[in-house]
Amino acid sequence: MDFFTHFLMGLLIGIAGVSPPRLDFLLFAGIMGLVPDFDAFLKPLQKKSDSLLFRHRGASHSYVVAFMLGLPFGGIMTLITGEPLLFTWSQSVIFICVHLTLDLITTSKIPCFYPISKKQFRLVAERAINPFLMLYSFIIMIFYLTFSNIGLNNEIIISTGKILLWIYLAYFSYRILTKLYVQLTLPKGSSFLPGTLPFRYFIYDVQKLEGKTLFKISRKYQFRAKTVKLIESFIVEDSIEMKFYKIALDNASNLKYHFFSKWRSRIPLIWKEGESLNVMIILTESLSSKHCYFIKMTFDLKNGGQLISKSDGFDFYSQIKGTEIDYYHFIWNNS
16 A cells, blocks of 8 residues: 555544643554555565565564564654653554554555465455555645644544544445455456455456466446456467466566466467567556566477567557457457
């Protein structure tokens, strides 16, 4: 989830939970709501080790590690305020866990119980980064900064904070319930993916049919029967396309692309250019009207299928626009 929402949720819970609100405590709550994402500063170490200790959304995103991570921050708060360590430690753990729970409901996996288990979990009820939610949270932050001169004890600030907290809780609850309900109604092989707006979502399908594996993603709307097919492709079983698709999957895993390990709703797009075969893997958890994260690999068929180039990005359509696509059936509708 985005920086502004993480900070704001800590701030709003602080306003609702402590009366009268204290500036030092509210700042502490907001900062602790950001602490798990400090792992981004460990990125240089990721090149030396693939350990979850150094990955973004790795060890720092564990409820177990939260107790260890919260202790030094609680100690600093105790030195500054004189509050008992047990109190500041428990508060730091609570706000770190709020961050983890917000990330857990998104489309990106987190290792909730590391180091007890390295298994990663996700609820897939909200986007990993939702620009509309981020904008809304940013506006609310500006509101509080603008009116901070009124005073923290002002009833308007306190009551507004409590109302906003309930709005956020209602929003996230709606997202979770929508995901659970829609997923229960879907057939086997279909998965729910959240859209940027709460009343719009995607359905990702993988089906094996008549010697082919069919990949498809469609956009649907709540309270409407309308379905819009966005992307569809297929690969023939035991074909050269399937062979190189599997090779590309292995390479993407070995090359440790961050999003590849977090997102699983993949659609392959494969086409030939001269003696080269291009394999693009679209990760549809990031699909928007104009962009979607992709990993692209080019293999030299003349030299035994050697990997000759690799790239990734979000503007996948520009990569395939104008190409002659002979190895798959492709539909793209971004209306």
